Amino acid sequence: MNTASGCAVSEPRSHRAFPAAAFLASVALAVATILSGCTSMTNEPLFERLGGESGLEALADAFLIRLAEDEVVVATFDDTDIDQFRGHLIDQLCELSGGPCTYEGRTMAEAHSGLNISPKQFNSLVEDLMQAMADVDIPLGARNELLGMLAPMYHDTIGG
Secondary structure: OEOOOOOOEOOOOOOOOOOHHHHHHHHHHHHHHHHHOOOOOOOOOHHHHOOHHHHHHHHHHHHHHHHHHOOOOHHHHOOOOHHHHHHHHHHHHHHHOOOOOOOOOOOHHHHHOOOOEOHHHHHHHHHHHHHHHHHOOOOHHHHHHHHHHHHHHHHHHEOO
């Protein structure tokens, strides 16, 4: 029992004592490291943090490869003009991220009407996008910001 501080504190006999200050410092460092990837440390526009137009082209290509290999969603794209889809995807991500492009495709509700996309398919597609962003080395903060911008489209995509 440690009474030096005036408090009765019992130290476990089977474990080495781990100083609370060191533990809290370790936790604080871990949280700071994780959060640094979630927020932008720069005022650079998202479009630039995604790599500009060439970065979005690389992302679209990596994403299309992942979709083609994804048994949960690949059939959804059977009747899709992939070149047109790629162009619309790049334009949409470019415009959404503050780039100089203008998306002129259909709304998400129009584009997904009649496809009856399930939550499982939607989630699988999002996982493909997340992995594609990692494949092309998009910084974690930029990935999270883009996903946050895309998330509101969920209701326009599911079930239609």
